[in-house]
Amino acid sequence: MLSWRYSLNGKEFDKVAHTFLLQPGRWVLQGSWLERDGLPINVKGMTLVAWNRDNWFTMATKLIFPGSDRPDIALQYKGRLDVGARQYTFLLQHNILGQVEGEGWIGLDTIVQRYWVLSDRERRSGFETLHRVNDDSYYLTSGIMAGHYLTITMEASLERQRTN
Numbered sequence: 001m002l003s004w005r006y007s008l009n010g011k012e013f014d015k016v017a018h019t020f021l022l023q024p025g026r027w028v029l030q031g032s033w034l035e036r037d038g039l040p041i042n043v044k045g046m047t048l049v050a051w052n053r054d055n056w057f058t059m060a061t062k063l064i065f066p067g068s069d070r071p072d073i074a075l076q077y078k079g080r081l082d083v084g085a086r087q088y089t090f091l092l093q094h095n096i097l098g099q100v101e102g103e104g105w106i107g108l109d110t111i112v113q114r115y116w117v118l119s120d121r122e123r124r125s126g127f128e129t130l131h132r133v134n135d136d137s138y139y140l141t142s143g144i145m146a147g148h149y150l151t152i153t154m155e156a157s158l159e160r161q162r163t164n
Helices: none
Strands: 003-008 013-018 027-033 039-049 057-063 073-080 085-093 096-105 110-117 124-134 137-146 151-159
Touching: 027 057, 027 137, 039 151, 085 110, 124 151
Parallel strands: none
Antiparallel strands: 003 013, 027 039, 027 151, 039 057, 057 073, 073 085, 085 096, 096 110, 110 124, 124 137, 137 151
16 A cells, blocks of 8 residues: 655654555445536446556446437546656546546545547547545536537445455
């Protein structure tokens, strides 16, 4: 598990790392999806995170839209985070956007990712912010842009599923 020391008002603290992304696990997502000029719709999903011994991670997410005709979204990430680092890069295969590259920063209580779609005429890009509520819960806000215009936003809670 990643951790680091930081200073605040002259006091030193050890900060234990995030449980999302930095530890293998299964997370359930539930929230709302909003497209430009549309009404919010429910979104549900599951994210699986795995690590190998060489500091590479994989993350697979599937999003579904109950009661909607919107197609499911499947995302497959592969990234690398060196020991002690707080920044990482990743490749993402997105079933709608195609091939995507991105980077992430790990803050004290927040993980921020930004990404851009490769070879895309619409110049689509996006961002995600995951704020830790506690070790088993995060709050996600994300957006997708085309050029300079926000086209989609999502807000959701992520809850870790404990294995017995």
